[in-house]
Amino acid sequence: IGVTCYRQRNVFLYPPQKVEICSSDNTTVGDGVCGINGHSKVFSADQSATTCSDNEELFGDIEGPYQGLNTKTELIGEDSALLYQVLFPASFAGEEGPDRLLQSQLTTLTSTPDGQVLRTRTAQGFAYFGPAQGTPTSASFYRERKVDKEEFYSNFEAAISTYNILVEDLCSNGGGNDGGDFGMDVCGDHLEESFDEGFNNATRST
Numbered sequence: 001i002g003v004t005c006y007r008q009r010n011v012f013l014y015p016p017q018k019v020e021i022c023s024s025d026n027t028t029v030g031d032g033v034c035g036i037n038g039h040s041k042v043f044s045a046d047q048s049a050t051t052c053s054d055n056e057e058l059f060g061d062i063e064g065p066y067q068g069l070n071t072k073t074e075l076i077g078e079d080s081a082l083l084y085q086v087l088f089p090a091s092f093a094g095e096e097g098p099d100r101l102l103q104s105q106l107t108t109l110t111s112t113p114d115g116q117v118l119r120t121r122t123a124q125g126f127a128y129f130g131p132a133q134g135t136p137t138s139a140s141f142y143r144e145r146k147v148d149k150e151e152f153y154s155n156f157e158a159a160i161s162t163y164n165i166l167v168e169d170l171c172s173n174g175g176g177n178d179g180g181d182f183g184m185d186v187c188g189d190h191l192e193e194s195f196d197e198g199f200n201n202a203t204r205s206t
Contacts, residue, residue, distance in 0.1 A: 006062065006073065007202075008045040009194045011156070011171060011187050014038050015163045030169040038163030042171050042190055068092075070099055081108040088128040100128040117146035119205055144205035152204040156187075 015038045022034035030039045045066060062073045070087040083106055087099035105123040112118065125138035147155070160170065171190055172182035194202045 006045070007194050007196075008043075009191050010043040011191060012041045012043065013156075013159045013163055013165065014040065030166070030172070032164075032166050032169055036164060037169070038165045039169050040160075040165055040171055040187075042187075044190070044193075069102065077108075080110070081106060093129045095129075100133060101126050102128045117203075119144040119146070146203050146205050149204060152206055153188075155206045157184075 016032075016036055017028075017034050019035045026034040028034045028037075028039075030037075032039060061075065064071060066086065070089065071085065072087070073082055073084045075081075076083050083104070085101060085105070086103040088102045089099055090097040103123060103125050105121065107119060107121040110118045110120070119142075121140075121142040121144070123138075123140045123142075124136060127133050127135050127137050167184075168182055170182050170184060171187040172180045191204075
């Protein structure tokens with residue numbers, strides 16, 4: 001969290017596809033073999049405030065563009081949850097009217113009796129044009145726990161080994177053979193951007 005901005009850096013690790021699915025469709029992303037190798041995917045989000053308010057009821061709220069889309073984050077409930085929404089401008093579809101909801105994401109922070117900090121996130125995706133506009137298209141559920149740097153990278157490397165992810169497919173969404181950078185150093189550089197100077201309260205979770 002910066003003075004007027006949020007930053008998020010993720011690396012998602014995926015296990016190998018189920019063998020029965022590979023038998024009917026062995027298409028893969030990256031350089032691995034279907035049913036044998038897993039894969040990774042990097043994600044970035046930077047949100048900067050374009051409007052600020054001295055209204056205490058709006059503290060924690062932030063609005064700003066993300067990859068050309070409008071976004072809004074609100075601190076809700078007992079100041080322990082964030083509602084993040086991505087809005088698709090109607091003008092992008094050559095139409096008029098209000099922005100359309102593309103994604104709605106709720107993140108809730110809790111603590112266990114022994115002091116472990118947990119983060120639970122659910123995300124809903126919606127169709128944003130055509131006859132299906134407004135209907136749900138996807139949903140995801142993430143459970144995370146706050147850890148220190150040593151435990152984070154220990155778990156990270158263990159998952160890479162368990163999922164048998166090739167070095168060429170580490171933090172290279174298309175695979176290393178496509179000419180992009182890849183490997184543990186690329187993953188580390190990406191993840192550590194959240195700890196750049198000017199960003200406070202950065203945490204690691206697994």
